[in-house]
Amino acid sequence: MKIRARLPRLVAGGATLALALSLSACGSGTGGGSSDDGKIHVLVYGDASNKVEKQIVATFNKTSDVKAVLDTIPGADYQQKLQTIINTPQAPDVFFNWGGGSIQPFVKADLLLPLDDFIKNDPGLKSNFLPSVFNSAVVDGKAYGIPMRGTQPVLLFNNSSVLSDAGVQPPKTWDELLSAVKTLKGKGVTPIALGGGDQWPTLMWFEYVYDRVAGPELFEKALGGDKSAWESPESKKALSMLKELVDAGAFGTNFDSVKYTNGASPALVAKGKAAFELMGSWYYAQQQQDAKDFAAKGLGYTTFPSVSGGKGDEADVVGNTNNFYSVLKKTKHPEAVEKFLKLMYSDEFVKAQMAIGNLPTTTNTEKFLDTSASPAYSHFQYDLVKKAPSFQLSWDQAYPPSAITPIHQAVQQFFNGQVDADGFIKAMQALPTE
Numbered sequence: 001m002k003i004r005a006r007l008p009r010l011v012a013g014g015a016t017l018a019l020a021l022s023l024s025a026c027g028s029g030t031g032g033g034s035s036d037d038g039k040i041h042v043l044v045y046g047d048a049s050n051k052v053e054k055q056i057v058a059t060f061n062k063t064s065d066v067k068a069v070l071d072t073i074p075g076a077d078y079q080q081k082l083q084t085i086i087n088t089p090q091a092p093d094v095f096f097n098w099g100g101g102s103i104q105p106f107v108k109a110d111l112l113l114p115l116d117d118f119i120k121n122d123p124g125l126k127s128n129f130l131p132s133v134f135n136s137a138v139v140d141g142k143a144y145g146i147p148m149r150g151t152q153p154v155l156l157f158n159n160s161s162v163l164s165d166a167g168v169q170p171p172k173t174w175d176e177l178l179s180a181v182k183t184l185k186g187k188g189v190t191p192i193a194l195g196g197g198d199q200w201p202t203l204m205w206f207e208y209v210y211d212r213v214a215g216p217e218l219f220e221k222a223l224g225g226d227k228s229a230w231e232s233p234e235s236k237k238a239l240s241m242l243k244e245l246v247d248a249g250a251f252g253t254n255f256d257s258v259k260y261t262n263g264a265s266p267a268l269v270a271k272g273k274a275a276f277e278l279m280g281s282w283y284y285a286q287q288q289q290d291a292k293d294f295a296a297k298g299l300g301y302t303t304f305p306s307v308s309g310g311k312g313d314e315a316d317v318v319g320n321t322n323n324f325y326s327v328l329k330k331t332k333h334p335e336a337v338e339k340f341l342k343l344m345y346s347d348e349f350v351k352a353q354m355a356i357g358n359l360p361t362t363t364n365t366e367k368f369l370d371t372s373a374s375p376a377y378s379h380f381q382y383d384l385v386k387k388a389p390s391f392q393l394s395w396d397q398a399y400p401p402s403a404i405t406p407i408h409q410a411v412q413q414f415f416n417g418q419v420d421a422d423g424f425i426k427a428m429q430a431l432p433t434e
Contacts, residue, residue, distance in 0.1 A: 043072075044071070045323075064340075065336075078096075093327065094326070094341075096324070101401065101403070125341060127363070130385060146324060147362070151281070151360075156171075156304055172305060178244070178248060190268060195259045199408035199409070199412045204318070207318040212306060213312060214312065219398075222428065231425050243414075255415070301380070303315075316391075354369075406430065
């Protein structure tokens, strides 16, 4: 999941801002991280998923002498307020995050507790989660997060009726995608909806094209500080392919003035004015909710097309692997925290998350897939993540928070022609990696 104005690359958009700030720990100065009120404080992103988090805390408190308290911060304020309190007496014991770059500064500042001893005591804290997801919160070889909530791979969605009317099939290859763009334009349909005004939806195209052309290694090198990766032949090829897609009119001409967060780009697909949209897996539930006349059978979904001659595996996925709970090193109750984290792979947790539309990444999730509201879609997602050789965390979550705005600006400016390939490369080479 992601914050910033998006629907849960998060789960519930409208509900987020309506939630009141309920940081009892922060308000009273009794946070568990550095002072001790005899409880463990669990800080989470405030949205609709808090229903499950409240349930799990209640379950924990039934048998634990050390009680857990759930504190929430509304989504729009979460990262900023977390950074404000993380090294103060108001810090929580356990806090919600996105793994990757979102916790890297805290690891560097020696604020987080490595969870290796917890895992040694209970190997299930690692083995009960899909490896491609669990590893998103491993920093410098040490585990700093336990998965919670659900996975959110990015998929290529389509309006099946629009494709059928145009005689187009969901593309399996990049060449087929370019061909579909040409055909759809000829039918007077915008081939691909894009909320370019939000910037982050545009980033998804870069993440997938780079993976398909170069494999995950190029981005891993760049993230590790090897700036030459951005000027490699593979990088330049990926940029040329993206430019070809934009120049072909795939996204129309006003994509920079369209937003996803206000429902504009999804509406284009729902109303048959656009054929495709590349978006996180939450899109499926959103389309069913926001456009009640858009029946499930009208919304198709596929993996991202393969690229002939590319180094990336066509089974690779990008997106947000999951959310995580990390632990402050100065917690006074590590034993209680360890017991609390074990609930993240319990049957109760999995069933509760699936009931609100999330797809947990525990190994026991599979047996509950048929109980979800959309079993076929749940199976598709789960199998996709389970079999993925690589699950690349979104670039703006893999990099530290200070890189988010420069990344978003670079992808937007390249798509709208304000910078060329060299300009994009220079912008990415200037990103902070720590």
